[in-house]
Amino acid sequence: MKFLKCHAFLYGFFRDKGSFFLKYIFIAIFCALILASIGTSVFNKKAASGKRVFYWVTDNNPARALQISTFQSWMKSKGYPDCELKLDTANRDVSKQIIQSVSGVGGDVMDCWSGGGDVMYFAEMGIMEDVTEDAKRLGYDPSKTYAALEDDLKVNGRQYIFPCNVNASLYFVNKEVFKRFGLEPPPMRWSMEEFEKRGKEFVAAANKGLDRREYFMAAWIDTVATMRSFGNDIFNETLTASKMTGEGNDGLLKTLKLTKKWTDVDHILPTAAEVASFATASGYGGATFQLFFKGNFAMVSTGRYALIQFRQFGKMDLDAVEYPNAGYPNTIIATRAALVYKGSKNKDLAKYFQAYLASKDYNMNIVEDADALPPNPEFTKSEEYLHPKDYPNEWTVHKKFAQDAMDISIVLTKSPFVANNQVYGSYMNECTQGVMSDVRSAEDAVKLFETRINEEIARTIQEKERLRPEYEKQCELQKKIDEYRKAGKKVPKEWISNPFYKKYYKDMGWLE
């Protein structure tokens, strides 16, 4: 009864006085909001250091805190302006970066990935500051990092980025797993045939007596590196077309067929379903690194950064070996780099930050926490890099990663005439997954991949008239290159734009 009385009272009260009270409630909330705004503004001013503040859009990594504090000390030691660097870890997603940048509100310094296409895409949009001159002045031009990365740092001959860290991939080998099954770990350099032979031996020994296959020799193979080991690349020498079919251009086709065989017939590599079954953990690399530690994968193709997780798992008997090759050993080099936003009001500070990335202070941070390779290769010669005192089990691998980055690494090829993130994203996935899921044959998949890229190039040229002169010039050069190659003549280096062919032609002795 009491409840009913109370309810009746409240109902009557609001019916009679409701509109009167609502006005005052509205005004009260309005005033409270204004007061809160003023309060926030006042308190924020008090909290601010009074220094110039600029933002670094990067991933949410605990190592960033140390990197920032080192930056502050480095700036002080160099006598550069007093400033405060703040992290923005909420906007690292590429879509967010694009939308914010073209709207004029991008972060002052932003992380981006080379390789798949971020850099080329950002450069096309014109959101990156050209730092060529400043890089020379402040000492972070391409000569301060790995030579193989030069094509990733520059677009049309101009420098835009500098590496935060560098990744050149190898197979990490868990030697204990091989020993467990009475097998020898693989050699540093090996052929496809040897990979297959050892792989068959491994899975036969490791999965003996098990209901389901639980052990695989490798988590995956790198499609582009394997294709390149046959002497082919996704784009031609002048980046004007894709040529992945026909005699002498069938590297991808052979790679797909081998991958299919090694997955479905020999079971050296896990199927997508087997990988999905293992997917019980998160973090970069998913569950792969835990499975490597446990021995389900005897080898994982990754960079030195994997050591951050390996160190958390415990001591492993580690080694690193190259990808198997079909005649041309190579690997992919890529970088998480920092760019200066063209619309930034703190470009000067952002460029100091890029310079800091080439400094000893920063590089030694990377060396110590094993977050891939330091941007400056000089620091890979240090004792701290080669023989970290707490991790003697890693001593065999550090040098190999550095050597690999300097000797056999090549960046992913990017064409200015196509959206590269689409090439390395949806087109490539559709090609490889189509074959692995039995949706289409390897021949059809490669043909479709090639057709899609060439159609996309034709569309880009049609839509972006400004690219046409350069495209036509490069097409003419391509004709000449083809003629020279047919005649067995050496080709001038400056004719070739594709970083893979630049190195491949050089190594084959085909350059003038």
Next chain:
Amino acid sequence: MCEVGCAKFVLGKIFIMLSKKTTNLIAGLGFLTPNIIGFLCFTTIPLVFSMILAFTNWDLTLHNMFQNETIKFVGFKNFIRLFQERDFWRFLGYTLFLMMGAPFAIAGSLIAAIMLSKDLKGKKSGIAKILIPGSILFGSCCLLTVAGMGAAAVIILIVGIFGLTLVTGVLFGQTVYRTMFYLPNFTSGVAVYILWKKLYSPQTGPINGVLYKPLASLGNVVNGTPPWVFDMIMWLCIVIGLLILKRVVKSMCNHWKDGDIGYLALVLGLFFVLLPSVFGALWLPEMSAKIAILIGSFGLAAYELRTLFGTRDFESTAWRGVGTSFMLALLTLIPQFIFIGFAIAVLNLPGISADGLEPPDWLASFNWAKPSIMIMGLWGAIGSNNMLLYLAGLSNIPPELDEAADIDGASPFQKFWHITWPQLAPITFFIVVMSVIGGLQGGFEMARTMTQGGPAGSTTTLSYFIYNEGFVTGRLGYSSAISWILFAMVFSITMINWKFGSKYVND
């Protein structure tokens, strides 16, 4: 002083001049203004802007604050290109395929609503039958937990939750079940997708964990079954499909004779009704089955169409009843395709199970990825807002209707078919419209979270395609054109629904 006094005087006069109606209007607009401004800024203007964008060559790499190129109007070029693009048709097909789960989802939410409208609380028989075993189950699980669960932890947990559910349901009534069914709706979509991803894990997921042994046994049964049995099942499926077709064509002819549908509406309906047979002839592996399905379907249709040569009871215009015809066709399309699909699956069964029958790879398989998403959608739909709408609809059905039917001796099914279903027609209509709209626009979160549109693009829907075109290639103009084509589809289907569906609702 004089100025202040004058101003006060003028303001006072103005207020006196304004009627109460006007002041109310001003106050109302004052409250609405923030919302209207928000709607204009964040909905109307972007909408109009995107419409304009669809006719331009706006490309993020060419047109932004750092580039000097001017945006050009390209007329219908984006739309023409779109219709020539193989990916658009492919992804449209995938989107429509995923929408085939909508009728099942609607049926699921209706069944859930009907179940949840029954109350167990207070019924002695319910207490006896459910409370005691439920308590025993829950108690046993608690004891096992105390004793140490070991490897059976998950199973014990599930059984324990089941027991607890029964107990709380009996003690606190339908509210408990309603809340539990609606719980997935409170959970963030991404969290649910990740959960399902784990459930679908091919070798370690609980779904395949359950399926593994029964399928292995089924595989043995299949391997021991003579091949003619599979042929028989295939033929049975074909015959059932043909009988459904015959029944519907007959119904269409009757409608035509009664003047409910016109010539052209009949032709349109026949086209859709015969479509599954054509596809069946293409998909079925055996030549005899191909011929039989074609001859059977066209023969039976011709046999029923013979009545058209007789006298017509009522005349009608050529397009009259196009909705009726379309709805009839649609109702037969789904079961026909299901039977054809089942026939093909049965025929392939011996080949698949030769090395033992294994559970599917779900999201990792090109062929199973879409059905996996549909199953997940079905689960989500059962406890969705649709269920709430049906629950509200069920509570609004006058009990007198049921009582009258009881007196007449109607069976539960008859009561459902003649009372509940027609009474729920307006709600069903609303749910169908919203499901179609949601189905055409949906799939983005799932594709991005669970599959990245793969494997081999099999779970890429139009919305994910729009995102890719807009932000991966930067072609915002083209991406807008796709969005507007999607809008046109949604709008047309909704209009068809309103035009023809509302007729059935009102009837």
